[in-house]
Amino acid sequence: MIKTIAKPAEKKVVGCGECRSTCQSACKTSCTVGNQSCERVTREQKIEEQK
């Protein structure tokens, strides 16, 4: 048995550079890029929700 828990969502735009500088996200020593959200996707989702 093997089942998928999570897989990356397909992105319409990649490499846009809208993401934040990593070290500013929460803590100032050991960052984890993977726990940042994609800023552009998050922003587009918010706009969609507000419609």
Added chain:
Amino acid sequence: MRCSPSIVTDMIHVFTYGEHFYVYDTGSGALHECDERTARYLKGENIALSEEELSEIGALKREGLLSAPETSARPLKSSEIKALCLHVSHDCNFRCAYCFADEGAYHAAREVMSLDTAKAAIDFLLRESGKRKVLEVDFFGGEPLMNLGVVKETVYYAKERAAALGKKFLFTTTTNGLLLDDETVKFFNEEMENVVLSLDGRKEVHDAVRKTVNGKGSFDAVIGKIKKFVRSRGDKHYYVRGTFTAKNLDFSKDVLFLADEGFDSISMEPVVTDIPDLAIREEHLPVIEKEYERLCDEYIRREAEGRGFNFFHFNIDLEGGPCLQKKVSACGAGNEYFSVVPNGDIYPCHQFAGEAAWRMGSVFEGKIDPALRAKFAENSLFTRHKCGDCFAKFICSGGCAANNYHYAGDVNEPYPLTCAMMKKRIECGMHALAERRSRENSHKN
């Protein structure tokens, strides 16, 4: 420096958490849960799987979710500056034993940033930000609230200048909380996108290292102020950010203490120091790994009971996280992110501040050393050759350049102990994600 992305296929990481077996596919970024037989088969053991079991594995491979080839994505190459860390105060009202910043002074005279210097930094960022609309400024120290007037005036100046240029600033402040008063709380809630509050956990743990200038523990002086601030914060971002040392390897108790105190956005970092009785050493690793598991179990239990909290390092966003270009691009220090110290000098990030060899220019000169910047711009996952066969590389992106340099003498040389802790946290985060999905599915059914 050589920059040669290696395309690796078939990189899967099979790991266990308690009685659970997981497979993380590095190439695709997909996480799967499986039974023990499948886990052992995928690890290369001679296990005879049934046709049905082999068919499941084949289907995932065809979908590109298992043994997927790694990305050939290139790092983001931009000359636009996104963010500045403004060291508005190289002075502090605390004397924390483990402070990487020499108790706020950064190995130089204690001083604060003038408003003219802060404005010059804002002008510099706006000028160098190209077409980028959203910019970030982090007020840092020492203790930035010791220079609150400059923080406020800088925010107002930056907003006014940005509005005229069709740009927007996001501000963050990192503070020990001692000078938080009602007026500052109001200002923070109006202007700060994020506030990072330093608090190490239990009173005895916090007081052992975080002392005021009078040498007294600071817990009682800050806990009430920080709680009051967080209560006022509404849905705006904050982090209560602790540090654990060799003296509190049972740091899960500190994280849970913070959660019990009502904080729901928590980060706890291993100390960066070479002080013998505080430094994390390799022999501590088994205890630390167990401690992350202990924390993860309770984190999951509380989430299931509807009283969960956000622990920064367990919050791995496998679905909506950054694109691959970002994941291979390292942290951006020294190229898209810089620190500015009180006299206006520029450094790659706060952890290099004050080190003469890493001075990259000044906001008054208006330019950055092109050779040093090129060195940092070139940094990526692909210049960190030891990361090549690590399952976690697209999540940590090669780690912290400053930590690498200070521990190993090379920004591209990962420090194994930091890596080991990172990998354990990622596994815990993946297990927590799987448990969350399982709960969501059972509610649906």
